Amino acid sequence: MAKENFVEQIADIEKDFPQWYTDVVIKTKLVDYGPVKGTMVIRPYGYAIWENIQAELNKRFKANGYENAYFPLLIPMSFFTKEAEHVEGFAPEVAVVTRAGGEELAEPLAIRPTSETIIGNMYSKWLQSYRELPILINQWANVMRWEKTTRPFLRTSEFLWQEGHSAHACEEEAEAETDKMLAVYKEFAENCLAIPVICGKKTEKEKFAGAVATYGMEAMMKDGKSLQAGTTHFLGQNFAKAFDIKFLDKDGAQKYAYTTSFGVSTRLIGALIMAHGDQRGLVLPPVVAPVQVVIVPIAAKKGGVLEKCAEVKQKLEKAGVRVKLDDTDNSPGWKFNEWEMKGVPLRIELGPRDIEEGKALIFRRDTLEKNAYSLDGLENVVTELLATVQKDMLEAAKVRRDNRIVYADDLDGILKGVDSGNFVKAGWCGCRDCEDKVKAYAAATARVFAEGESAKTCAICGKKAKHVVIFARAY
């Protein structure tokens, strides 16, 4: 199969980005459509990315004092009505179990769209004294939100995520926790996913249903649209009051706790694809790539080639590299295309002449550069190269993004900005009306406040500006 054939299989990234995305996720076997509309099957290659994400986040959560636990999937519908904003936000997209064990249920049960209510209920049961605070628990779970328009990883009725839930004795500590965990997310996104993110507070309209304040991290995709890659919520005493999460404080008084929650999901896999992918397919950052290095033997049937490849493989494995030796019958060219499409960061090519000369060719998926290196100490070169690729991918993504942040001082400017695939910074008076106008006129939403920036006037109504907002079209 000629190299061109592969490229043709994937839609033109410049001309049809949505189709390019679909082609990439399906053809690289990251994901498939499930039999129920809006569901997805996460295939082994996609799930391996998720497992790497989990491992990296677990390390960070643990370092911040969090422990994992598991709460039930089914939540009594009555729980949702206890927090007024929460039910309004989530009830429309809930999936409901009405029959079980052959009988109609007395009370219908919701499949969790998020777990603040059921976790609040348990915290209320467990918490007694200030000594037990803070409570820091994280859950890895499936959740369900019935969506009308779905796309694999980006928006599906069921998805996998983690949801952290903390409870604190005082307001300041809870607010600080949302900042801290947002910083954890940012460091993870940048150093593991190689995706630069902009963090900030969300507007009232965009905040989590039931939160006092929501903070988000927004990532720019290659089409200039924004993807909300993670959020942290300061819930104040909203859920504590709804679920009676109280404790006996030092001063002998019963007080309501302050709670937070925060989450990232399998959306992050979608973010990886759209932040780094190119016409050849995926470009995966080494930290989360299921396969970091693929070894492709050249003239594999010649004596000694496969043996040498196996030897290199073993050395790399010993150095902690996730490596695959492609010893199938396919041609080297076919393998090149296949593993480039799958986004493997480095490819080692090893043929009889290379072995004779004591060297190997290494191809970098991110820059498409190919160079020769000595076989002696190749594992050190590979380890260094992987670190370089990781760093360079982040830098490249930063440059791409920073070139696409523009300022606007009127509605037309916002429209023009997002139409050309930019994030648009603009002054905003703070009123919902103006936010809605941007949505109606430019099909863009307020992503986050641009921290530390100020403007004189609102780009929409011309009144005094309270914030600078980043507007963008979003996934």
Place this chain on the structure above:
Amino acid sequence: MAKENFVEQIADIEKDFPQWYTDVVIKTKLVDYGPVKGTMVIRPYGYAIWENIQAELNKRFKANGYENAYFPLLIPMSFFTKEAEHVEGFAPEVAVVTRAGGEELAEPLAIRPTSETIIGNMYSKWLQSYRELPILINQWANVMRWEKTTRPFLRTSEFLWQEGHSAHACEEEAEAETDKMLAVYKEFAENCLAIPVICGKKTEKEKFAGAVATYGMEAMMKDGKSLQAGTTHFLGQNFAKAFDIKFLDKDGAQKYAYTTSFGVSTRLIGALIMAHGDQRGLVLPPVVAPVQVVIVPIAAKKGGVLEKCAEVKQKLEKAGVRVKLDDTDNSPGWKFNEWEMKGVPLRIELGPRDIEEGKALIFRRDTLEKNAYSLDGLENVVTELLATVQKDMLEAAKVRRDNRIVYADDLDGILKGVDSGNFVKAGWCGCRDCEDKVKAYAAATARVFAEGESAKTCAICGKKAKHVVIFARAY
């Protein structure tokens, strides 16, 4: 709090084993009851055991070529009816979603009780050629079976598990896979959980709904009852035909694949408790214990004690030991009870006099022995002791079990055997009638065939015996 107080909190293990179990799981904070009847919350201490189980099994699955993936929670009800035995077995305990996104669904959706149907559906879509076989995929997921009588870990409407699903080109290979994975389970149960298991084929009555044959591993609990700790199923072409899992074979013909499935669940945590626990609470084997060593400072306020404890902690952590230093304000006696109840394999006691003498006391939870060891190279002693505890716990469990396997040659013998808390081996003619009689007369079920054993006559009807069966009361 005096030592006795703790013991009093837990029901007498000899007099009321079920209450002892409930006391232990709740008081050690492994688990709590969820708000919906029959559901459980797996608390951090319980979930940490599950994470260790996952890590150990993942290693083994991967070594056998399995990759993890994730399939949807919701299965169209019509899928179940495609395999006649399967629907009969599972339909009565399915939980059904009938409403979602504010609308009645056209087709009701089942929450997966197990995933053969939806995975079969996907394998059918993916599989084309014999070259792609075998397919070896594992899933970690929540499943739901609406049960009337529930107990934390042992039987709950929702539980966590892994389900492996393989597809093969020929019958022999698929059958061999069920043997291989059963052997994997056995090795894992014995070396990680320190639970000896008896493996063998199940009777027709006890097999998985839709399987050609089911193989199980049975573990003896301390009350002499059996717990089915894991099963593997040879599914023949039943699901392949129901879901059209076909491939183009070498000879150019379209053929149905042969499939298998196998699973273990959070039940294993229940098995751990009941196989090893004692009057003081949990006794956890080091391989899966969340905390392997607890350090309890004696006279912690005396200069240098806490520092020395922290130093020991660091050394142990460096040696890869999961260690906790209990530097709370509670008394040493309170801490001893607490961590004994929580089943931590080793306790290090370190006081001013010990430090002066350059030694530490180490208490073994499994044997209740306490000995002094030099502080020099303590990490090596601890590492060795953990391995010894692991080995000794398995040996002790084996002795307990082997002392409780008896033979019977009539129904009364079976009744007497199980009444005294034994596994009872008896000849069986192979007919369902006799199996049902044992159930009616002795409230015992056929656990597995005793491999390599034979009997002349059926203990129930006196006719010619086909098998020797292990009968027991079971969880």
